[in-house]
Amino acid sequence: xxxxxxxxxxxxxxxxxxxxxxxxxxxxxxxxxxxxxxxxxxxxxxxxxxxxxxxxxxxxxxxxxxxxxxxxxxxxxxxxxxxxxxxxxxxxxxxxxxxxxxxxxxxxxxxxxxxxxxxxxxxxxxxxxxxxxxxxxxxxxxxxxxxxxxxxxxxxxxxxxxxxxxxxxxxxxxxxxxxxxxxxxxxxxxxxxxxxxxxxxxxxxxxxxxxxxxxxxxxxxxxxxxxxxxxxxxxxxxxxxxxxxxxxxxxxxxxxxxxxxxxxxxxxxxxxxxxxxxxxxxxxxxxxxxxxxxxxxxxxxxxxxxxxxxxxxxxxxxxxxxxxxxxxxxxxxxxxxxxxxxxxxxxxxxxxxxxxxxxxxxxxxxxxxxxxxxxxxxxxxxxxxxxxxxxxxxxxxxxxxxxxxxxxxxxxxxxxxxxxxxxxxxxxxxxxxxxxxxxxxxxxxxxxxxxxxxxxxxxxxxxxxxxxxxxxxxxxxxxxxxxxxxxxxxxxxxxxxxxxxxxxxxxxxxxxxxxxxxxxxxxxxxxx
Numbered sequence: 292x293x294x295x296x297x298x299x300x301x302x303x304x305x306x307x308x309x310x311x312x313x314x315x316x317x318x319x320x321x322x323x324x325x326x327x328x329x330x331x332x333x334x335x336x337x338x339x340x341x342x343x344x345x346x347x348x349x350x351x352x353x354x355x356x357x358x359x360x361x362x363x364x365x366x367x368x369x370x371x372x373x374x375x376x377x378x379x380x381x382x383x384x385x386x387x388x389x390x391x392x393x394x395x396x397x398x399x400x401x402x403x404x405x406x407x408x409x410x411x412x413x414x415x416x417x418x419x420x421x422x423x424x425x426x427x428x429x430x431x432x433x434x435x436x437x438x439x440x441x442x443x444x445x446x447x448x449x450x451x452x453x454x455x456x457x458x459x460x461x462x463x464x465x466x467x468x469x470x471x472x473x474x475x476x477x478x479x480x481x482x483x484x485x486x487x488x489x490x491x492x493x494x495x496x497x498x499x500x501x502x503x504x505x506x507x508x509x510x511x512x513x514x515x516x517x518x519x520x521x522x523x524x525x526x527x528x529x530x531x532x533x534x535x536x537x538x539x540x541x542x543x544x545x546x547x548x549x550x551x552x553x554x555x556x557x558x559x560x561x562x563x564x565x566x567x568x569x570x571x572x573x574x575x576x577x578x579x580x581x582x583x584x585x586x587x588x589x590x591x592x593x594x595x596x597x598x599x600x601x602x603x604x605x606x607x608x609x610x611x612x613x614x615x616x617x618x619x620x621x622x623x624x625x626x627x628x629x630x631x632x633x634x635x636x637x638x639x640x641x642x643x644x645x646x647x648x649x650x651x652x653x654x655x656x657x658x659x660x661x662x663x664x665x666x667x668x669x670x671x672x673x674x675x676x677x678x679x680x681x682x683x684x685x686x687x688x689x690x691x692x693x694x695x696x697x698x699x700x701x702x703x704x705x706x707x708x709x710x711x712x713x714x715x716x717x718x719x720x721x722x723x724x725x726x727x728x729x730x731x732x733x734x735x736x737x738x739x740x741x742x743x744x745x746x747x748x749x750x751x752x753x754x755x756x757x758x759x760x761x762x763x764x765x766x767x768x769x770x771x772x773x774x775x776x777x778x779x780x781x782x783x784x785x786x787x788x789x790x791x792x793x794x795x796x797x798x799x800x801x802x803x804x805x806x807x808x809x810x811x812x813x814x815x816x817x818x819x
Contacts, residue, residue, distance in 0.1 A: 292317050292468055292496050293338070298347035302333050305724050311347075311522040313515065321498045322507045322529060325517035326557040327717065327733025327761050331500045332360060334517065335470050338498070353467030353495075360472045360732040360759065361684055362457035372456045375442045376427040379464030385415045423463075430459045430772070433489065435482035435648055445520040450684060451477040451648045462489065469498040473732060475506055476758045477683075479648065479784060491561060502761055504529060547592040550585065557582050599767025601715055601740075606749035606777035609638050610674035613750050613778045614659070618668035619803075621654045627666065628654055628788045632803030636750075640674075641792055642672065643808065645816070646800030652782045653683065655800065656752045659780065662686070672750070676778075679748035683755040683782075685735045687742070690728025692736055694718060697727050702745035709745065714740045717764070732759035740768060750778045757785045786816045 293315040300308040307330025323331050336342035338349055339357035356379075370383075375624055377383040391407040407561045419426070431441045445453060454477050461469070470488075475483045483505065489565035490497055490510040498515075501507055507514075507529035514525040514532035526534040549642055557578055613636050620630035628651040636642050644652045657663040659670060660680035672678060680687075686699065698709040716737035722730075727738060736759045743751060753772075757765045769791040772779070783789050794808045 292319070292352040292353065294348070295338075295350075295500075296348040298337070298349055299336075300330060300333050300337055300342075302330065303721075303729050305721065305725075306335055306520055308517065308522065310518040313522065313524060315496045315498060316780050317467070317496055318494065319496045319513060320493075320511040321496075321513045321515055322511040322532075323498055323500045323515050324507070324529070324532070325518065327737065327759070327764060328722075328731050329517045330520075330731075331517055332472055332731045335359075335472050335498065335500060339470050351468055354464070355468045355470065356461040356464050356466035357460050357470040358474055360462050360476070369686070370445060370770055371425060371442055372431070372436070372452075373424065374443055375445060375456055376431060376441075376460045376463050377423060379427075379460040379462075380418060380423065382415075382418060382420050382423045385411070385418060387421055389415050427459070427463050430462050430489075431456070432784060433480055433482065433485035434459050435650070440649055443625060447623040449628070449649045449651070450653055455482070455648070465495070467495045468498075469495060469497045471497065471501075472693075473501055473759060474499065475501060475503045475756070477784075480747065483817075498658050502759075502765075504762075543590055544592045547590050550589050554582055554585055554589070557585075599715075599717060599764050601744070601767050601771035603744055603749055603771050603775040603777070605679060606775070607675065607747065609676045609749045609778070611638055612636075612673040613638050613640070613676045614670065614672060614780070616659070616668070616670040619655065619658060619665045619670065620667040621651060621658065621663070622666050629668065629801035629803060632668070632800070634798055634800075634803070634805055636778060636780060638749075639776055639780055640796070641781065641794040642796050642798055643789060643792075644780060644782045644798045644800060645795040645812070650800040652800050653754055656680070656754050656780065656782060657682075660752050676750050677746070677748045678750045678752065679743045679746045680737055680752045681743060681754055681756045683758060685739055688730070688738060690726060692727055693724055694727050694730070695723040697738060697742060697743050701742045702747070705747065712741050713738075713773050715744075733761060733764065736760055737764065748777070750780075752780050754782045755784065756782065757788050784817050786813050787811065789816050 295314070296312050298308060298311045299306065323334065325331050335357070339355065361549060374383045377386065389411050392411050396404055396408050428438065432438065432578065436452060436455050438458065440448060440452060445456065448456065474486060478486065483503065487506055487509045490499070499506070499511065511528060514529060516523045516525065516532070525535050538607065549568055561575040561578035561582065564571040564578070573690060615635050617633050621628050628649070629772040632655065644655060646652050654663065658665050660678065694713065695706065695709060696712065702709065713719070713723055716730060718734060718741065719736055730738060736756070740756065757768060760768065765788065769788045773791045773793070779792065781794065797806050797808050797812060799806065
């Protein structure tokens with residue numbers, strides 16, 4: 292199915308993988324794990340044939356389906372979502388050809404036209420065309436796309452819905468090998484559960500990058516751990532991998548400690564002997580040679596992931612009323628996504644925006660951030676309010692511009708201070724000079740959060756800020772924002788993150804209904 296031999300990958304002169312070899316057979320379910328920036332996405336791109344910046348061999352037999360972190364359907368925006376899903380098997384073109392021949396047959400009853408129609412219908416039937424639409428709708432429904440939304444043009448769907456459509460297209464294609472990069476990022480709990488079941492029963496092979504521990508525990512049988520350029524294989528679920536890794540790291544740390552102690556002992560012994568008799572000096576030379584050999588063969592103690600310690604600066608003072616929205620409405624050429632949304636946000640308040648996918652949560656934040664215009668209504672910032680916007684699709688991070696330049700656009704601080712801010716998010720060393728477009732999804736998330744810190748705002752619009760983050764980074768971001776005394780409007784499917792922030796009120800979309808936060812709502816955060 293897939294054979295990888297001596298694979299090496301460089302990302303902007305930084306080697307993220309060296310001399311990796313592994314195989315994936317039919318039915319294998321492999322979880323590719325590692326910290327943000329370790330090179331997981333780069334490896335998947337190489338396996339998918341979308342990045343040739345690699346040395347070695349990666350061969351696969353059969354068909355391949357790839358869903359990147361931020362998939363964007365490539366069909367015409369005016370085409371129905373269902374047609375795009377059907378294109379996974381080419382059924383959209385086959386159905387269009389059949390419909391065209393049917394129209395022609397109504398006016399031309401010649402034997403040649405009848406034969407062409409019969410042949411096209413047989414090909415359509417053989418490809419599963421008549422059951423294909425039903426299968427496509429089942430997959431779309433499993434991923435949380437409502438039946439009425441599947442029949443709409445792609446252009447009127449929300450970003451989260453378009454991502455689900457693309458995931459549905461690849462799953463419907465039923466390839467021999469699935470490559471999935473953070474497939475649960477924008478799914479609610481029901482859709483995640485459906486995807487876990489789907490992958491567990493999938494007949495083909497799967498390689499999935501995910502920080503979703505539920506997915507990794509329920510749907511995989513092997514783990515490939517990528518760290519410091521090396522790929523280590525573990526058998527079993529993610530929990531079993533964690534237990535085996537802890538045991539292996541404990542043994543490795545103990546061995547490294549014993550080797551270091553022996554090197555010190557022999558070095559001291561040789562140094563003492565070197566100052567004694569000539570015979571002893573020759574013996575000392577032999578011991579020094581042995582020490583150098585031991586140093587060359589010495590194992591490296593395992594690195595422990597550092598906890599991210601982030602500190603948002605004290606926000607500048609703002610008036611009592613920070614944000615006022617009146618009668619906001621938004622649509623994309625079809626029915627309005629929401630209308631008549633009015634609310635106010637006071638200083639230091641934390642407002643959580645909840646609603647099903649397609650309810651307009653991201654559209655509302657884009658309007659408030661000035662990235663999109665409402666169809667009706669207006670909003671205004673209060674006295675002294677300074678707004679910072681975290682966009683879940685990282686629209687503000689552009690290719691061709693360095694990480695450091697992105698930070699300079701938010702602050703007039705000197706380079707040393709900006710590098711210090713980047714380091715707080717784990718973006719250290721040469722990464723500051725790296726093209727921001729080449730960062731991994733997790734690194735882009737950290738850069739976008741770093742820009743918010745550099746901007747010293749007192750009102751933050753946060754649209755799924757924990758997506759793509761590894762668990763230690765997610766905890767660090769939640770802890771920092773929980774301690775920050777500024778004002779926040781938040782969209783999140785992450786219950787632990789929401790619980791840490793202690794929101795005061797909830798805005799339910801698309802109806803725009805305001806209510807006070809209650810702990811019972813944590814049970815539905817992941818579904819809304």
